[in-house]
Amino acid sequence: MSESGLTTSDFTEEHEPFALFGKWLKEAETSELNDPTAVALATVDDHGMPNVRMVLLKGYDAQGFVFYTNFESQKGREILGQKKAAMCFHWKSLRRQVRLRGEVEVVTDAEADAYYATRPRGSRIGAWASKQSRPLEGRFALEKAVAEFTARYAIGEIPRPAHWSGFRIKPVSIEFWHDRPFRLHDRIEFRRPSPEGAWEKVRMYP
Structure with missing residues (x-):
């Protein structure tokens, strides 16, 4: 067992990534001093120039990873233009990282209204x-x-602005990384050909 409590079975027993992500996030919620849901969000503009910034994850399930923003912001415009994005979680206290990337869809008005409230x-x-x-x-x-x-x-109530809503990243790859001695880290990638496809699990060289 590692210093952070991760065992090999964490990787071998999980056949889809969302359960493993949920386990890691729950453990991060007890160990991270600040926001365990803080995540680096990467986008790209119309000229192919990348951008990255921190946002807060507001929900996840088998459909994807959700965050909210102003659609007229730089990240909002870039995501609406390219319909693709990537995220990277880094939980330093646990020596863990999760990377994901995929297609992006806008959440429903009902979802956005419920969170905004x-x-x-x-x-x-x-x-x-x-x-x-x-x-x-x-x-x-x-x-x-x-x-x-x-x-x-x-x-009275404050209505949600039309330009403020949420995005859902529907991942086609999710990689779990865990620090190990001598830089012989554990890396497991779950990948699929499309957001509707079946997951394949692959162990990667560190």
């Missing part, structure tokens, strides 16, 4: 006030926009 009121106001990824002439302009939307929605 759980956000703090200030975050819902922020979704209206922030012109994400666009030039800001000064902090006052942002504070003014926040004040304007706070006054507009002073009473």
